Amino acid sequence: MTDLTRLTLAEARDGLRRKDFRAVELTEAHGAAIAAANGALNAYAHPTPEAALAMAEAADARLAEGGAPDLCGVPIGVKDLFAVEGVPTQAASRILEGFLPPYDSTVTAKLRAEGAVFLGKLNMDEFAMGSSNETSVYGPVVSPWRRKGETGPLTPGGSSGGSSAAVAADLAVAALGTDTGGSIRQPAALTGIVGLKPTYGRVSRWGVVAFASSLDQAGPMTKTVRDAAIFLKSFAGFDPKDSTSADIAVPDYEAALGGSIKGKRIGIPKEYRVDGLSGEVQSLWDHGALKLREAGAELIEVSLPHTKYALAAYYIVAPAEASSNLARYDGVRYGRRAKLAQGDGIADLYEKTRAEGFGREVRRRVMIGAYALSAGFYDAYYLRAQKVRALIKRDFDEAFRQVDAILTPTTPSPAFGLGEKTNDPVAMYLEDVFTVPVNLAGLPAISLPAGLARQGTPLGLQLIGRPFDESGLLALAEAVERDSGFSARPARWW
Numbered sequence: 001m002t003d004l005t006r007l008t009l010a011e012a013r014d015g016l017r018r019k020d021f022r023a024v025e026l027t028e029a030h031g032a033a034i035a036a037a038n039g040a041l042n043a044y045a046h047p048t049p050e051a052a053l054a055m056a057e058a059a060d061a062r063l064a065e066g067g068a069p070d071l072c073g074v075p076i077g078v079k080d081l082f083a084v085e086g087v088p089t090q091a092a093s094r095i096l097e098g099f100l101p102p103y104d105s106t107v108t109a110k111l112r113a114e115g116a117v118f119l120g121k122l123n124m125d126e127f128a129m130g131s132s133n134e135t136s137v138y139g140p141v142v143s144p145w146r147r148k149g150e151t152g153p154l155t156p157g158g159s160s161g162g163s164s165a166a167v168a169a170d171l172a173v174a175a176l177g178t179d180t181g182g183s184i185r186q187p188a189a190l191t192g193i194v195g196l197k198p199t200y201g202r203v204s205r206w207g208v209v210a211f212a213s214s215l216d217q218a219g220p221m222t223k224t225v226r227d228a229a230i231f232l233k234s235f236a237g238f239d240p241k242d243s244t245s246a247d248i249a250v251p252d253y254e255a256a257l258g259g260s261i262k263g264k265r266i267g268i269p270k271e272y273r274v275d276g277l278s279g280e281v282q283s284l285w286d287h288g289a290l291k292l293r294e295a296g297a298e299l300i301e302v303s304l305p306h307t308k309y310a311l312a313a314y315y316i317v318a319p320a321e322a323s324s325n326l327a328r329y330d331g332v333r334y335g336r337r338a339k340l341a342q343g344d345g346i347a348d349l350y351e352k353t354r355a356e357g358f359g360r361e362v363r364r365r366v367m368i369g370a371y372a373l374s375a376g377f378y379d380a381y382y383l384r385a386q387k388v389r390a391l392i393k394r395d396f397d398e399a400f401r402q403v404d405a406i407l408t409p410t411t412p413s414p415a416f417g418l419g420e421k422t423n424d425p426v427a428m429y430l431e432d433v434f435t436v437p438v439n440l441a442g443l444p445a446i447s448l449p450a451g452l453a454r455q456g457t458p459l460g461l462q463l464i465g466r467p468f469d470e471s472g473l474l475a476l477a478e479a480v481e482r483d484s485g486f487s488a489r490p491a492r493w494w
Contacts, residue, residue: 004029005170009074009227012173016063016073023063023073026173027056027117030075034119034171037144040494043156043165045080045138046088047120055117062115071234072115077172079163080121081128082108082218083207087118091209092126092136095357096335105207106242107176107218110235119172123162126359127326128180128211131431132421133161133187135361140418143191144169144490148456151493154415157187157431163221164191168490174222174231178208180215181314182410182435185447188221189410189460192449192488194477195221196228199468200442201246203232204239212321213244215314215439225478228446229253232470248468256471261479262296267403271307274433278413281459284451285409288461291483292407302399302406306391307437313392314436315429316372316385322362323369329357364425393441400466405476408434410460414453434462444470446477449486458488 004026007015015021031049038044052075059073083089083101090096104112112118126135132155133141143156144165156165160177164187167175177184179197188195196219203218210216220231233253239245268289273282293299331337331353338352358366372381399406412433421428438445443464450461461480465473 008223023056023059037494043162044120045123059115069114075117077122077166077175081209092124094137106204106239107235125159128159130158133158145457153418157190159183177221182432188447190415192458196446199444204242206241210325212318264297265403267302267406269304304395309388310437313385313388319365319369320372323366389440396441406464408462410447410462414457450484
């Protein structure tokens with residue numbers, strides 16, 4: 001029998017229905033893989049093997065009855081940002097130590113209803129603030145990939161680094177991630193998997209720990225485009241508990257796959273040829289465009305003139321919203337509470353709790369955000385950033401009058417070593433230069449593995465689609481995936 005941990009989601013689903021194996025066997029295989037690898041990779045913060053086996057047994061009973069949903073019996077990992085009833089949910093932060101939600105997020109509730117098996121909570125950057133998974137209270141996640149001839153640990157990307165590492169290392173069939181400025185797509189690109197950020201409002205945010213509420217969006221991280229289509233359908237859709245949720249029907253994304261891309265118009269934005277773009281990423285982008293042309297697509301140069309302001313606008317808007325969202329962590333209602341000295345008051349409780357509970361990067365962003373929202377600076381920074389955001393969205397609206405999708409690199413360079421950029425926050429923020437415009441505009445985008453860098457690690461291409469056209473985006477992505485022929489896997493050194 002094929003190694004069960006190597007199966008794609010589609011293969012696992014079909015195999016369970018053919019009774020080639022049981023959900024319990026599939027779950028036990030992944031549990032053994034996690035036990036063997038997690039000490040080296042640190043992808044899972046809270047593995048839940050006993051609960052997973054109980055869910056698998058229930059799934060087997062449901063499968064035996066027939067007519068079970070697509071995700072029934074499929075073992076997945078859940079980013080530590082999603083509430084899962086009775087399982088620690090810390091957002092990788094010390095300030096939420098010991099928090100056990102008495103409820104599921106809407107996303108995990110839908111997956112539970114589908115019969116999915118939760119293998120555990122996945123490591124991440126603290127409060128999703130980071131691009132390397134080095135800000136976590138659990139310690140950094142290590143990528144399963146290594147540079148040729150080297151043994152130094154590499155980043156799996158962030159903030160969904162645990163999710164990307166788990167899928168790439170076959171420690172989960174698929175994983176949930178969240179994307180505020182690229183936190184699904186960037187780690188997917190650096191670890192050679194597929195990462196889809198849906199349109200803002202396509203997936204409920206209820207029960208997901210908030211970073212920046214107008215930017216956050218949950219999405220699938222999978223081994224293939226088909227897997228992303230299957231997985232997304234299982235948890236997308238309107239949620240009356242989320243005021244930003246869009247009441248728009250969810251199509252059958254898998255049914256949209258397999259068509260021709262002949263005649264499709266693909267935009268190539270000239271402003272994405274930025275300083276610092278590595279030569280091999282540029283070559284990969286050019287090659288991807290050429291393959292699309294050979295498949296019958298028409299390439300059209302488009303202009304997104306306000307792209308150059310996107311990163312600056314993002315790092316005002318996102319920290320501003322974070323400073324507001326994280327104000328709830330005060331040591332009074334839940335989470336960590338600092339010990340007070342005699343004579344300390346409520347202000348001391350706030351200060352000491354947050355100083356103990358928040359890591360360095362979170363404190364940095366909260367302070368930036370509070371400054372941008374403060375009297376005298378609101379108009380100069382936050383309001384201006386929101387105006388730039390509107391211009392960025394308008395640029396995309398204009399481009400989509402000419403094209404069906406836009407092709408760009410996902411990241412400006414391959415995976416970097418752990419510790420290489422931790423002391424240079426600006427260099428770390430530049431990792432998101434190609435991904436943040438999508439979040440500011442609320443668009444869907446997908447990252448696909450498309451080749452290997454000279455050092456032997458993955459590189460990704462990004463496709464950006466029209467609002468709520470995940471079906472068209474996934475169909476194009478599958479064609480790119482098919483033509484790229486990417487099949488590389490990390491060598492198992494752990």
